Amino acid sequence: xxxxxxxxxxxxxxxxxxxxxxxxxxxPVISTSLYFIVFGAAIGSRIQxxxxxxxxxxxxxxxxxxxxxxQCVGNGSFxxxxxxxxxxxxxxxxxxxxxVEIVLGYVGAAATKGMMVGLIILATAALFVDLSxxxxxxxxxxxxxxxxxxxxxxxxxxxWAGNFEQLNLIPMLVIPPLTFLxxxxxxxxxxxxxxxxxxxxxxxxxxxxxxxxxxxxIADVNPIISLFMxxxxxxxxxxxxxxxxxxxxxLKN
Amino acid sequence: xxxxxSVSNLSKTYKGGFQALxxxxxxxxxxxxLALLGPNGAGKTTMISIICGLxxxxxxxxxxxxFDVVKDFRQTRSMIGLVPQELTTDAFETVWxxxxxxxxxxxxxxxxxxxxxxxxxxxxxxxxxxxxxxxxGGMKRRVLIAKALSHEPKILFLDEPTAGVDVNLRKxxxxxxxxxxxxxxxxxxxxxxxEEAEEIADRIGVINxxxxxxxxxxxxxxxxLGKKELRIDxxxxxxxxxxxxxxxxxxLENNGTSLVYQYDTKGxxxxxxxxxxDLAETGIKLRDISTHQSSLEDxxxxxxxxxx
Numbered sequence: 001x002x003x004x005x006x007x008x009x010x011x012x013x014x015x016x017x018x019x020x021x022x023x024x025x026x027x028p029v030i031s032t033s034l035y036f037i038v039f040g041a042a043i044g045s046r047i048q049x050x051x052x053x054x055x056x057x058x059x060x061x062x063x064x065x066x067x068x069x070x071q072c073v074g075n076g077s078f079x080x081x082x083x084x085x086x087x088x089x090x091x092x093x094x095x096x097x098x099x100v101e102i103v104l105g106y107v108g109a110a111a112t113k114g115m116m117v118g119l120i121i122l123a124t125a126a127l128f129v130d131l132s133x134x135x136x137x138x139x140x141x142x143x144x145x146x147x148x149x150x151x152x153x154x155x156x157x158x159x160w161a162g163n164f165e166q167l168n169l170i171p172m173l174v175i176p177p178l179t180f181l182x183x184x185x186x187x188x189x190x191x192x193x194x195x196x197x198x199x200x201x202x203x204x205x206x207x208x209x210x211x212x213x214x215x216x217x218i219a220d221v222n223p224i225i226s227l228f229m230x231x232x233x234x235x236x237x238x239x240x241x242x243x244x245x246x247x248x249x250x251l252k253n
Numbered sequence: 254x255x256x257x258x259s260v261s262n263l264s265k266t267y268k269g270g271f272q273a274l275x276x277x278x279x280x281x282x283x284x285x286x287l288a289l290l291g292p293n294g295a296g297k298t299t300m301i302s303i304i305c306g307l308x309x310x311x312x313x314x315x316x317x318x319x320f321d322v323v324k325d326f327r328q329t330r331s332m333i334g335l336v337p338q339e340l341t342t343d344a345f346e347t348v349w350x351x352x353x354x355x356x357x358x359x360x361x362x363x364x365x366x367x368x369x370x371x372x373x374x375x376x377x378x379x380x381x382x383x384x385x386x387x388x389x390g391g392m393k394r395r396v397l398i399a400k401a402l403s404h405e406p407k408i409l410f411l412d413e414p415t416a417g418v419d420v421n422l423r424k425x426x427x428x429x430x431x432x433x434x435x436x437x438x439x440x441x442x443x444x445x446x447x448e449e450a451e452e453i454a455d456r457i458g459v460i461n462x463x464x465x466x467x468x469x470x471x472x473x474x475x476x477x478l479g480k481k482e483l484r485i486d487x488x489x490x491x492x493x494x495x496x497x498x499x500x501x502x503x504x505l506e507n508n509g510t511s512l513v514y515q516y517d518t519k520g521x522x523x524x525x526x527x528x529x530x531d532l533a534e535t536g537i538k539l540r541d542i543s544t545h546q547s548s549l550e551d552x553x554x555x556x557x558x559x560x561x
Contacts, residue, residue: 012350086343087339091358096331
């Protein structure tokens with residue numbers, strides 16, 4: 001294992017975050033604060049409690065998940081796409097590193113950044129609403145697994161993408177609808193049976209539900225199933241990355 | 254001694270069906286400077302890319318230091334430094350960081366002293382805190398060389414290192430190459446600048462259309478294929494080569510004021526004595542005589558034209 005290389009890639013990516021601090025950290029905090037002001041304070045005060053939790057608090061786990069997914073997919077995809085775009089990928093490919101080290105470096109950095117922003121959102125949320133975390137260990141487990149899974153997912157997109165439009169396609173067009181419709185702002189139990197069934201095909205539902213359970217012990221699906229599903233997505237992403245590793249897909253001729 | 258790089262029967266067909274390499278074999282000895290000459294699209298970059306791990310081969314094998322470049326890529330790639338043809342650098346990194354990054358990628362612990370030495374050798378040290386996008390093309394080329402040297406490679410590949418490079422950088426670069434050779438580093442460079450190959454290489458390989466046409470010791474190559482020209486300038490312009498001189502197949506040039514005789518320096522007899530004697534008999538007055546040795550460039554053009 002070439003740990004120096006993992007460290008080099010990880011620090012390189014983290015340095016990019018420092019250079020783009022405003023865009024990386026400040027902008028998600030501002031946009032999330034806006035959600036709290038609009039949904040939590042302005043509208044939320046007129047909405048009754050959802051399953052015994054104030055609306056502002058109820059949406060907090062979903063908002064953190066929304067940010068975590070967007071950040072991890074965005075960072076994960078950009079990190080590997082950019083060297084492909086500029087051509088500096090030659091360095092990574094001609095270095096004595098395996099795909100495992102490349103993934104550890106890029107995905108590790110993307111997940112770290114995503115989690116940093118996620119934690120800042122959590123802290124921001126605590127300013128607006130009363131928060132309690134019933135199962136901190138489970139909360140952390142969901143948080144970390146989701147960050148890794150979606151950073152991997154982003155990494156795959158970054159390798160697949162042939163141009164900037166494709167790079168932005170999934171983060172912009174797929175992640176937000178899935179998150180909004182995955183019960184971030186409501187409980188799927190409020191929906192008609194048909195739409196409840198449809199919602200269960202949405203992978204984000206399991207993340208949000210499990211994550212919310214670790215805060216308030218209320219869930220749309222059994223938290224064990226949620227955890228299982230997160231693990232399943234992680235395995236699928238690892239499988240795809242393994243395939244890329246074996247074939248050199250889109251990386252080597 | 255076993256060659257440090259051994260390419261055997263290497264072939265590469267790209268997705269579109271283009272066959273860039275057609276069963277190339279080549280041994281590179283440790284410590285030598287090998288120049289690969291060839292026109293654009295000859296397969297030089299493809300071969301280097303396969304050795305360095307950027308391109309997967311379609312067939313054949315490459316051993317570096319006895320290790321297979323596909324199976325034992327960790328061993329082979331730690332030995333190799335690559336300076337690519339394109340000026341591909343990050344934009345917002347500093348010179349120091351990007352060079353240190355390459356060292357890290359190759360699994361070497363940080364060594365600020367070594368990085369400083371590499372930067373100083375390439376006259377880059379005063380730019381160490383500059384962002385890469387602020388650098389000129391020549392400076393970026395220096396950075397790429399510094400990156401390749403950051404991890405102390407045993408083999409250095411320079412792919413068209415002097416394309417678009419000014420005289421100063423060339424001097425710096427060849428000085429660095431000389432130092433590296435002195436320390437035992439094997440250097441493989443591709444170039445169109447034939448004078449360069451002639452100046453610094455120990456051996457020269459000519460590659461065209463995916464085949465290696467020849468690999469020879471530079472001196473041997475020059476001697477083997479070298480032809481000389483004897484140029485005789487005459488006082489009065491001639492309208493035709495005199496019949497008495499027909500056996501020498503002279504060419505008349507410069508509006509009839511120069512007679513050009515081509516001969517092989519390796520031949521048993523060059524025929525110069527006889528020619529000069531016959532020339533004296535014709536009574537033609539001579540102004541000057543000069544000889545010209547064909548350069549590597551002439552040899553190269555001849556080879557590539559003959560085989561294509």
